[in-house]
Amino acid sequence: MGASSEGQRCRNHDDGTLTQIKGSGDHGAKQNVIHLTISPPKTSCACSQCSLREICLPHGLSEKEILKLDTTVATRRRLKRGQHLYRAGESFEALYAIKTGFFKTDTLLEDGRDQVTGFQMAGEILGMDGISAENHTCNAVALEDSEVCIIPFAQLENLLREIQTLQHHFHQVMSREIVRDHSIMMLLGTMRAEERLAAFLLNLSQRFTARGYSPQEFHLRMTREEIGSYLGLKLETVSRVFSRFQEEGFISVQQKHIRILNIAPLKQLLAHPQQP
Amino acid sequence: MGASSEGQRCRNHDDGTLTQIKGSGDHGAKQNVIHLTISPPKTSCACSQCSLREICLPHGLSEKEILKLDTTVATRRRLKRGQHLYRAGESFEALYAIKTGFFKTDTLLEDGRDQVTGFQMAGEILGMDGISAENHTCNAVALEDSEVCIIPFAQLENLLREIQTLQHHFHQVMSREIVRDHSIMMLLGTMRAEERLAAFLLNLSQRFTARGYSPQEFHLRMTREEIGSYLGLKLETVSRVFSRFQEEGFISVQQKHIRILNIAPLKQLLAHPQQP
C-alpha cells in the first residue's frame, strides 16, 4: 500500500530493545564490525566448496560456472545473535546468502508499528527488497550467531549477463520470494489463529527437513512476540494456541523447544476451512 | 476472520460467476482467443512509440535500446472484462505489460479459499509469480476491457544479458513487487478496517495520479468483495467503512464512483496507530 515510508523514532526503540535482549545489541554489532576490519574471517569462502550449494544461489551451475561465482562471492560476515545485518534506509550494496544461522526481517510503519516479514535460514538470500530503491526497506537481524556470504550486487548483475543458468536461477529466487509473500498474504487475509500457527509450524518443519534436521523436533529461534508479529497475532494468542495444540496432543512445547507429535491434524487444519 | 465458510466449491463458483458478470466469461475468452489467431491486432506494438514507456519496462533506456526491446515485445493481446489473462497452473511463458485496462490477481488455497493478491493498472507487469516454478501460481483477470503487451520471458532474459540498463531495471521491478507485498503484509497484519480502506484509497489515488488521472475522483473497477478479499475483510465491512467515511465527509461514494473530499483525515488514520 501507499503506507510504506518507515518511521522516525518510536519503533527504532522497540527494535533496539529487542536487539539488546537477544544479544548484545548495537554495541556488540559495532565491536564485531571492527573486529572484522582487523581480521576478516575469509575462511573457505567458496561456493564451490559449500555444502549448501544445491539449495543456494549456485543451484544447477556447472563446475566451471561455480568457479566464476567464487570470484564474486568472496567474503563472509559473522553476526552475533541480535546484530543487524542491515537496517531500513541503509544504502543497498549487496545481497547476502545465509551460510549458517537464522534471521528475521521486519519493516516499520511511520507510526511506529512494525511487522516481521520473514524468517530466513541457511541457503536463503537476504536483501532483495533493497534492489528497487537502492536502499534497504527493512531490517535484517540475526536470531542466532550466524554467518552470511556477501554478494556485491553490481558484480552479481555482471555475472548474470555472463552465465545464463545463473541468471535464470536468480530470477527464480526473486520470483519465489514473491510467491512466498503471496502465501503469507493468504495466511494473513483468510486464516484463523490455529490455522496460521499450523501453517507456520509445518513450514518450519519442512524447511528444517530440507536442511537435514529433524522434521518433528526443532528449536524456535524467535520469541512468541516475533511469531505473532509475523502471523498477525498477539503473543498471548500464539501462546494460547500452542497450549491448545499441546492439550490436543498435536505437539509438545517446552519454551522454544517444539516437538510435533501428530502432524495429521495440523495438516487437516489447513485443509478444512472450518470445523462444520 | 477464518470464518470464510465458503468451502471447496462455492468460491470457485463465485469466481466463475464474477467472470460471467463482468464480461462474457470463459466463453467470451475463448472466442477472443480464436479471433486473435485469425487476425492478431498487432496495432502499433512498439515500446518506442508507447506513451507508458517511462513508467513501464523501457524506463531509462536509450533510443537504441528501446528499439531492441521492440523486437522482443512484438505482440499484444486484448481481453474483455472478466477474461483471464492466465490461470494458476498454466505453464509460464511470458510476462505481460498492461497497455490499457485494469486487472486483479488472485491465488487459491487447496480448501477453496482464495484471496486477491493485487490490482494492476497500466504500465505494470503481470506474471512474475510464474518464473519460479515455470507455471503460474495465481490467476490474472481483466476487470475492464484491457490490452497487454506480451513479453516472452526466454527472449527477455536474452535481452537482459545484452542491455545492462534493462537488466537492472527489471530487477528493480521484481524487487518493487516484493516491497509492495511487504507493505500489504503490514496492512493485513497490523491495521484495522478503517486504516486498511484508507490505505487502499490513498494508494489507488496515487497510482491514478501517476497516470494522469484525477487524484480525487475515480471509478473502482472491482467489487466490494474483491476489495475485501484484498484487504482481508468481508464485503459488508468494506461497505460499512465506506459509509462511515462518507458520513464523516472524507469521501463521497456512489456505487463504484469515489470522490475524495478531504484527504487529510485519511492520511491521519495511517499516521496514528489508534484513537487513544
Added chain:
DNA sequence: CGCCAACTTGATGGCTGTCAAGTCAGGTGG
C-alpha cells in the same frame, strides 16, 4: 418490466485483542 448481482444496513455473536497477574528460565552478581 422483471431479474439478478452488487450493495447497504441492522442485529448478533465469536475470535482475538487487551489488561492483568503470575510462572518459568537463564544470566548475573554477591
Added chain:
DNA sequence: CCACCTGACTTGACAGCCATCAAGTTGGCG
C-alpha cells in the same frame, strides 16, 4: 553456589472489532 532479577512465557477475565446472518435497496441488463 545460590539468590535475585529480568525478560519470556502462560493463563484468566473481559471487551471490542469484525464476521456472520438476514433483510432490504439499487442499478444494470435482457
